[in-house]
Amino acid sequence: MSKSITQTDRLILRTWKTTDIAPFTAMCSDKEVMRYFPACLPKKETISLVKRFHERYEQNGFTYYAVELKETGEFLGFCGMLMQTYDSPFTPNVDIGWRLKKAAWGKGYATEAAKACLKLAKETLALKTIISVASYTNGPSIHVMQKIGMKKVGAFNHPVLVITPDLNPCEVYQISL
DSSP states (O other): OOOEEEEOSSEEEEOOOGGGHHHHHHHHTOTTTTTTSSSOOOHHHHHHHHHHHHHHHHHHSOOEEEEEETTTOOEEEEEEEEEEOSSSTTOSEEEEEEEEOGGGTTSSHHHHHHHHHHHHHHHTSOOOEEEEEEETTOHHHHHHHHHTTOEEEEEEOOGGGTTOGGGOSEEEEEEEO
């Protein structure tokens, strides 16, 4: 049973449900959606990712939430926060991130969902700072980071991207709440 975490005028951010698996698998196998990641994800890895999102929610009280269009209930992707512990000068830290299907691009959904997450982080979770990380080539996500008030604080070579060096370095943005 999914639980609504927060809402905006157009979106519901909620915990994941089994009916999200098929559209999320389709999204994660889309080469254009995944162009800033090392590879597309097969169904088994996508299911494992959703399981980790559930586990992180249970452990920390936050995760990357499923995002749905309020008007229709359509699954759009995810947005939320995760504690990141990979080796970098900026971690451990809570990271805000998003990934939306192609049909949802260019409508302001990522910005709207991210602003709702920042509000949740401040008012409910009492977090003090949030970072966001994206490949230097990922202009759309960097633009969202800037639109939600984040400022660039540095760059580093992400250890997960060593197999795809053309995605490094990653830029790091931060906001104080």
